[in-house]
Structures are given as C-alpha cells and as structure tokens.
Amino acid sequence: MSRTPLPLPQPPPKAPEFGRDTLIACESLVRIYQTGSVEVQALQGLDLAVESGEMVAVVGASGSGKSTLLSILAGVDAPTAGRARVDRWNLLAMSRADRVHYRRHTVGFVRQQTASNLVPYLTAQQMIDLPMTAARTPARTRRARAAELLETLGIAGCADRRPAQLSGGQQMRVAIAVALANQPRVLLADEPTGELDTATSAEVFTTLREVNRQLGVTVVIVTHDPAVSGQVERTVAIRDGRTSSEVLRRTATGADGDTEVIAEEYAVMDRAGRVQIPRDYREALALTRRVRLALEADHVTIRPDLGERS
C-alpha cells in the first residue's frame, strides 16, 4: 500500500546548540525557595534569550519572579533546575571561584535601592576604583578607566563628591559606573528608577541607553513600570515565573516619509514547542483542555474541540 507523504516542511538537520548564538540563554529555569514547610516556586520554567549588544526590559507584576531572575543572572543566587548560560558560564555548575570571577568580570549589577550601591564615606572616583582594585588592575589603568567612565556617564564634575553630595540621578550614574568598572559584558539593573521622579528616571534611562550604544554593553533592566517598555527595543513579560510574551519595537518609514515606532507582541515558544495562549484568547473561544491543531501553508491554527468526530 502506498502512502501519501505528509506535506510537512523539512526540519533543520539538528536543533541549534543551547544558547550558541546568544549571550544570555535561560531555558526551563526553575527556582524554588523553601522556607520551613512552605515551598515558593519563584521561577517555573522560564525561557529567555538575549543577544549580545541588546537592551532588554523584563517587566511583570510584583512577585512574578523578576528579581529572582536577575539575582540568578548576577551570580548571587543559584537556580534549582533548568539551564542558564551567560557568555561562557554555565550558571548551574559554577565553583565558588568561578562565581567570584563571573561576578567580578562578566556582569555588573545595579541594585534597586540607590544607596545600597554606594559607600557613604567614599568619593565617586574611589567607589569606581574599588572593583578594579579587587580585580588587581594596575593603578594607571584604574585611573584612566575611572576618568573614562565619569566622562561617558556625564558625571566628570562629581569625581570628588561623596554620595550625600550627589542628586538621585547622579548617585544612580555613579552606581552604573561602579558596575561597569571591570568592563563586564552584561549590565543588570533591578528597578533602577524605582526611587526616582519621572524626570530623573528618564535621565537614568538615557544613561543606560548611552552605555548600551557607546560601550556595547548588553543591558537587562528589571522593572514593574510598563512605561519603561517604550524606551527599549524588546520587552519580555514574566507572569507567574514564566516568560509569557515579548514586545518588539522597530522604526519603520511610511509612504509619506514619516518614521513611526511599530510595537508587535509575540508569544514565547520553548524548545519543546510549548506556547502559552493568553487567557482572554482562551476565554473568547472557550479553549479548554483539548484543542484542534492544524498545520497550514504558513501558519498553525488552534481551534476549540467541539466534540464532533471527523
């Protein structure tokens, strides 16, 4: 008996190696906190890929797992299961010495509370110097790097000031300079504008964008402020410890020559092919436990299971 071949497109010869082309690659990432008999699943199979040179915002409601993700990427916290790679580092298999090296050279971290990033009795220049001294950078290089960072971040005039003599925006810029002192490939910022007014927040975002563009540093910003999304090319939304959607922004030139920003929302598919269908879509079509899937020429349809047999 001859069979008609299925009209399926040819699959690629081999699935790409995990995280091969990305600087940050998280797959099915799980973090469970155990407090006594209570177990909290802060991350429940999160997927995230960030290319080198990108500036990405991670948004989500309070408790959705944003800070947990950032702590893991910062090498401060370790995942319970899944995969996480940043640059050449496997975050699930780092020795203590690896972790020190990773935190010193691969990632820079700006914390939520501005003050917690700074040392009250040191000047801006001395604070930028600290991580380089820890990394045994020669004095001449340290001086040159501190001067370059102070200049790039627009705070050259603040070199000899202590935190109390700086405005909120200047304090945050010093914190960013400290995080960049050892030339990390990735800058992680946890709610960098949480304590700032609107104008100062905009100033800090401009600084982060300049750092991203001028120094080529990959930037990941965690925030629960949806307004931030308009400032970056890609926003990743986390819900209940999983990546639920991504919004990509690009500029396009219309027929009239005007440029406009186009934002498109995407669902995120993991390597096993799982996609989360938004609740309002499910409710609108009464999609419940079982749905009908069909492969069309250039798309896949999902239909409610109406119970009839075909």
Ligand SMILES: Nc1ncnc2c1ncn2[C@@H]1O[C@H](COP(=O)(O)OP(=O)(O)OP(=O)(O)O)[C@@H](O)[C@H]1O
């Ligand atoms: N050290 C911890 N021990 C126990 N539970 C924790 C711990 N850290 C976080 N959690 C829990 O994990 C979940 C995710 O927390 P996380 O701080 O990552 O969320 P978030 O999205 O950053 O929230 P927020 O915007 O309020 O900072 C929450 O339910 C939180 O209570």
